[in-house]
Amino acid sequence: MTGGMFGRKGQKIKGTVVLMPKNVLDFNAITSVGKGSAKDTATDFLGKGLDALGHAVDALTAFAGHSISLQLISATQTDGSGKGKVGNEAYLEKHLPTLPTLGARQEAFDINFEWDASFGIPGAFYIKNFMTDEFFLVSVKLEDIPNHGTINFVCNSWVYNFKSYKKNRIFFVNDTYLPSATPGPLVKYRQEELEVLRGDGTGKRRDFDRIYDYDIYNDLGNPDGGDPRPIIGGSSNYPYPRRVRTGREKTRKDPNSEKPGEIYVPRDENFGHLKSSDFLTYGIKSLSQNVIPLFKSIILNLRVTSSEFDSFDEVRGLFEGGIKLPTNILSQISPLPVLKEIFRTDGENTLQFPPPHVIRVSKSGWMTDDEFAREMIAGVNPNVIRRLQEFPPKSTLDPATYGDQTSTITKQQLEINLGGVTVEEAISAHRLFILDYHDAFFPYLTKINSLPIAKAYATRTILFLKDDGSLKPLAIELSKPATVSKVVLPATEGVESTIWLLAKAHVIVNDSGYHQLISHWLNTHAVMEPFAIATNRHLSVLHPIYKLLYPHYKDTININGLARQSLINAGGIIEQTFLPGKYSIEMSSVVYKNWVFTDQALPADLVKRGLAVEDPSAPHGLRLVIEDYPYAVDGLEIWDAIKTWVHEYVSVYYPTNAAIQQDTELQAWWKEVVEKGHGDLKDKPWWPKLQTVEDLIQSCSIIIWTASALHAAVNFGQYPYGGYIVNRPTLARRFIPEEGTKEYDEMVKDPQKAYLRTITPKFETLIDISVIEILSRHASDEVYLGQRDNPNWTTDSKALEAFKKFGNKLAEIEGKITQRNNDPSLKSRHGPVQLPYTLLHRSSEEGMSFKGIPNSISI
Incomplete structure (x- = not known):
């Protein structure tokens, strides 16, 4: 493979290799270092490095002496078989400790390649690691290449001992090519690398594997331990997006279920423990394994x-x-x-x-009706409320199975608080709205209420848009099987006010469960994983759409694997602390049946829920029914910025629809997303065909919106709103007491105690707020929307210019959000709790800031 292409002595190509040693990224190393510098840790590791012969070497030259070799691959000259020429091996040389561009914990080394003009221009390189430990390769830079200049390789990948791989590890230049425009000498290398990433679909995955493949959710239960769960995905009863295949052993009692245990993720998805977010996500493991038992001890x-x-x-x-x-x-x-x-x-x-x-400002503002309603449009779950377009509200449940589930709320009950407006007039004027969890929860109520501490209703809440632009609740309907639904109306005094507060708590318990399982887990985490898998399987790192989308998948497969291990698994944190308990993921599967990819675009979502009307003369082409709707107002500006950026980027590479249709990698990618990744919904007619430039722009915009702004909107407010459990309880343990009972008398005597005996108890509260505090935090090195972690992610000047415009637009939107939050006439921007809506403010500092839109679902 070497062939002597660099035979002319004396002339060299100088290179710089930037990497991070394994121990720098090792969790135990970080925790043992404490406040010591990462540099000390790196030097310690270098001091322990071994060369190919197994001899100890000096600390600052641990990677020299044939420990790591690189071979350049030509992008312009072939070796006679159609593949690019491969140069002689070159080895890392002296350590460069003072390189000014180095990031935290990074180490740089010289490397020099012999140069022969007949080799042509490098377009890729092989790398071999002869050491026992893996390292993280950050980048390679080649300088002063004759007749060309500088070439950058953005790598960001773990490299194990060369014997771990069936084929040499290869990295490509950061140029961008459609498959048909790939330099001839690189075509086969490009194809071979994708074949490696796809694997052959067999075997148990190992730590060093880089294979992306699909599987169903058959690893949540523990059949051998007497705690099974239904297999989710792969059936019409329980459809679901696919997750990464691990190939672990099956359980004894159920040959279709995988044994629980450590979760495989492709090695580059498990970045290690360099990031603060990794440090915090592994806190979830500590929480599950260490803290929950401590809480039990405390209680x-x-x-x-x-x-x-x-x-x-x-x-x-x-x-x-x-x-x-x-x-x-x-x-x-x-x-x-x-x-x-x-x-x-x-x-x-x-x-x-x-x-x-x-x-932080008001201790009691959360109890008000205004705040209860405001959080439906400016809280952590702002995308479920819809406009009421028929009365009484009807159910989509099969009446043959569940009976007539039409709402029992009457016009007379609503008109008590409508100030002379009739229900018909309010509907016609687009002033009635509903938060409807009836159909999602009702089929599971009997099962849920058979759990040890659950006593829950399926709820409907009807609200009215007031003259000042804010919402107020008019009635809450509480339903359960085999009984007449209870309708509770607002009250401010006496026992009726306590009953009203309890009714609102039952609504919020529904909302909390739906938010965590559907709005958050299903609609962002779970649905994105198939896109991440398919992108790595079918779009080369040289592909423009890979470069566009890759930042928006970062850490998602990793955090989803951790969720299957500690959060959504049988007996996990979600089952312990949220209403649906052991039926949680099963319920989300039922909701997934009605998931529509194209409706995830914010404009389509708003129109579908009746919260916006198409109007070409209005900003964004939509007229909002609730003008002061913080999530929608801020979100539409973010959506438009994303779509404009995607349009400008895609237009650089795809001037015609034919270019889309002829892109073999792109078509294979989309076909697999639909038919495998979301295979349980593959026959739905709403899937874009990806035959036009607009199809591609819209689809990529939805992916980016979902991974960035949508996830930010439903995630980073969890602790700010839900950390105070009385504001967002996650469990309901008692029905509203009936007059003449002991519980009713207690409610009259001590309303606060009655409320607290109804909602999440202390042990589950401690678990819940510990988890959501972790989930609501930003890493110190988080990369936010409109940013990249490496300025050399592409060489295309038009793409870089469009991306710069995108970042500037997002900064402009941040300023507008601040202005709106300072406008006292916009009552929903703050509410009684005086908490400005900042969840779609793009940038953020580290920690729990209640703002910031990361590029990806990284926590």
């Missing part, structure tokens, strides 16, 4: 705390004073740095959480 030790909250003040005490801990429990938390980041112990023997944003 069971009645000398420390009772198992119930007795007042709202006691709930606020989690943030204002904390829970006093015995020394033996505190000592179990202290050695775990991730947990010390979550819990504020500070040597005071207390477990203390940061105060959620929703109570």
Whole structure:
């Protein structure tokens, strides 16, 4: 393979190789370093490096002495078989400790290649690692190439010992080529690399594998341990998006289910533990494995705390004073740095959480009807409410199975609080709205209410758009099987006001479960994974659409794998703390039956829910029915910016529809997304055919919107709103008490205690707010929408210019959001809790900021 193409002595191509040693990225190394520098860790690793003969080498030259070799591959000259010429091996040389462009924990090394003009221009390279440990290859830069100049390779990949691979590891220049325009000498290399990434669909995946393949969700239950779950995906009963295949062993009791355990993700999806987000996501593992048992110890030790909250003040005490801990429990938390980041112990023997944003200004604003309604359009789940277009509201459930589930709310009940407006007039004027969870929950209520602590309703809430542009609730309908639905109306005094507060709590419990399982997990995390898999299987790193979409998949497969292991698995954190319990993912599967890809575009979603009307003369071509709808107003500007950027980028490479149709990689990608990745919905007529430039622009815009802005809108407000559990309870344990019962008398005597006995109890609260605090945080090195982690991601000047315009537009939108939040006439921007809507503010600082749109679903 070497062939001596670099035979002319004396002339060299100088290169710089930037990498990160394994131990720098090792979780245990980071936690043991504490406040020590990452540089010390890297040097320590270098000092332990081994050359090919297994001899110890000097710290700063650990990678020299034939430890790592590179071979350049020509993009302009072939070897006679049609493949690009391969040069002689060159080895890493001296360490460059002062390179000014190095990022944190990165190490740079010289490398020199012999130069022969007959070789042509390099377009790729092979790399071999002769050491025992893997390393993370960041980039390679070649300088002063005769008649060409500088060439950059953006790598960002783990490289294991060369014996781990059946084919040499190859990296391509950061140029961009459609398949038909690929330089001839690189065509076969391009095809071979995609074949490697696809694998052959067999075998158990190993740590160093880079294979992307599909599987169903057959790994959530534990049949051998007596805790099975239905297999989700691959059937009409339980359709679902696909996840990455692991090839693990099957369980004894169910040969179709995989054994639970460590989750495989393709090696480059598991970046290691360099990022703060990785550090925090692995906190979820610590939470599952270490903290939950500690919480049980705390709750069971009645000398420390009772198992119930007795007042709202006691709930606020989690943030204002904390829970006093015995020394033996505190000592179990202290050695775990991730947990010390979550819990504020500070040597005071207390477990203390940061105060959620929703109570930082007003302690009681959350209880108001105005805030209850505002959070439906400016909270953490702002995309479920819809305009009421018929009365009474009807059900889509089969009446033969469930009976007539038409709403029992009457016009007379609504008109009590309509100020003289009739229901017909309000519907005609587009002023009635509904938050409807009836059909999602009703089929599962009997099962849910048979769980140990669950007592829940399926809810409908009807709201009215007031003259000042804000919403107010008019009625809540609480339904359960075999009984007449209960309708509760607003009240401000006496026991009726407590009943009304409890009714709102039951609505929010529905909303919390639907949000976590559908709006958050299903509609962002789960539906995106098939796109990430297919992109890696069929779009070369040289492909323009790969370069467009790749940043929007970063860490998603990894965090989804972690979710299957600790969050959505049988007995996992979601099942423990949210209403549907063991039926959680099964319920989300039923909802997925009605998922429509094209409706994920924000304009289509708003029109479908009746929250917008198409109007060519209006901004964004839509007229919002609720003008002060923060999620929609900010979101439409972000959506338009994304679509404009995608349009300008795609136009660089696809001048005609024919170019789309003739792109073999692109067509294979889309075919597999539809037929395999979302194969349970493959026959739906709404899938774009990807035959036109507009098809591609719209589809890519939906993918980017979903991975960035939509996920940000439904994720980073979780702790700010839900950290105060009384505002967003996740469990309902009692029905509303009936007059003449002991519970009713308690409700009259102590409304707060009655409320707290109805919603999430203390143990589950501690678990829930610990998880959502992690999920609501940004990493220190997060890459936000309109940014890239490497300026050399492409060499195309037109693409770079369009991307710069995109970033500038997003910065402009940030300014507009700030202006709207300072407008006192826009009541839904702050609400009674005085919390401005910033979830679609693009940039953010590290930590829990209640703003920021990362490029991808990275947490």
